Amino acid sequence: MPFDIVRTLDDARIAFVRGDIDDALAAVDRTLDELDGSMPGYRDVIALWLFMGSVIGADSKRWMAEAADESVSGSDALKVAALCVQSVEHWHSGSLLQGLSLNRFAVEHSHDVAPVWRVYAYLLFAKKLSDLHISHHAHRVVRDLDNLIDSTGLHMLGALPEALRSLLHLQAGRFDQTIEAASKAVRISDEHDSAFGVKLALSVAATAHLALGDRDRAAQSLESFHARTDHYALLDSAARVTFAETALVAAQEGPRAAAERIRAKWHLLNTRSVSLIEDPARPAWLVAVARRAGDTDLAERCLRAIERLASDNRGFSLLESAAQSARAASAGEKPELTSVLDFGADRPARPAAAADHRPRSSETEAAAAGPPPHEPRPIASLSLREREIARYVGQGMTNQQVAKQLDLSPHTVNFHLRNIFRKLSISTRVKLGPIIAQFDQPPDFRAPSS
Secondary structure (H helix, E strand, O other): OOHHHHHHHHHHHHHHHHOOHHHHHHHHHHHHHOOOOOOOOHHHHHHHHHHHHHHHOOOOHHHHHHHOOOOOOOOOHHHHHHHHHHHHHHHHOOOHHHHHHHHHHHHHHHHHOOHHHHHHHHHHHHHHHHHOOOHHHHHHHHHHHHHHHHHHOOHHHOHHHHHHHHHHHHHOOOHHHHHHHHHHHHHHHHHOOOOOOHHHHHHHHHHHHHHOOOHHHHHHHHHHHHHOOOOOOOHHHHHHHHHHHHHHHHHHHOHHHHHHHHHHOHHHOOOOOHHHHOOOOHHHHHHHHHHHOOOHHHHHHHHHHHHHHHHHOOOOHHHHHHHHHHHHHHOOOOOOOOOOOOOOOOOOOOOHHHHOOOOOOOHHHHHHOOOOOOOOOOHHHOOHHHHHHHHHHHOOOOHHHHHHHHOOOHHHHHHHHHHHHHHHOOOOOOOHHHHHHOOOOOOOOOOOOO
16 A cells, blocks of 8 residues: 555554544545555455444445455455344344344454454454353353453553453452453553553443442542543443443432433433343333332333343343343342342442441441451341252352252352342352351252242
């Protein structure tokens, strides 16, 4: 290519990494105006445009047609980028199986192209696997992504693996590790003056702080999320932040204000995507908030969203579990799944560990903070199913072994375990055994059932 075109593309890439998407896309547009299909690198420049445009949801129909050119044999950057863009479009329109399949094809084709396209395909694939709570596979892809970034010197993307790890820790109920990984992602991004991964990490950190009951730090993470106007917020990150902000409104102003916010921000909740069940109890939580506000129309709308997603993607047991929990909430029953966003009577305003460092003004205030860390936790707050799972995990069983014992899916066991950790104010499985052993009379366990 002519030197001036190469320089323009370099400027575009630097602007994109720094977060200036408008200047970056404008520069690529100028380059494409000067090229035609017979020139070397033409398809690579289109691939770069698709990559950048996908971040802000730009209309890509014109360039996707170029990607479909059957006269081009083999794999190239444009085919990989087009597969990635298509996978995202299907994913966020609710066609999960198609989105996952296209992403898998992109990963396979990416091995014959430049490393940056492999990173793109692996990143999207890891995120989809984490959305579906296929955590073991997701961790493996994140590890591959980390190694790929390190071995190819693409360090400006280095925050992405840590941001994804923070999300996986969040889903597993490891909230302290969630915050640690999210902080590391932000630090790596700042070191390389890169816009990648920051808003994902901050949105995850805000949710983890909420799970720990620390509303002040959650609010700080949300404020930082909005303050970074030159960083990218993809659909799922925007949805996660909206859920977190709604939870704060529910806690501070009550369910009526929260319901009003749900209505006003519905377009940001990404309800057609599987990110709706990144926390599988989210749909039930939405329904419960609407019911507490007396907004039956909104409760029905929330229920229809998860039922439509489950109906359109039969075979994903996680979706059906989320739908069942939402139906229970709609019927006024206590859902089996409990969201980390739910500030109910059993949720502290902030973690006991943080509260212990605050000065006490009276015995009443000290009593309200609950027992000190060395005293038995309130196992009575666990449901019958949670007690079953807690006892088995406390005995050293893995999630898979517990699932087989109780005829549940490993995903369901994981979600219950996350609620157990939250209610008992612990973050590791190791701490569960001693807590269970402190109680003289074991729970009256039911026989395993389907």
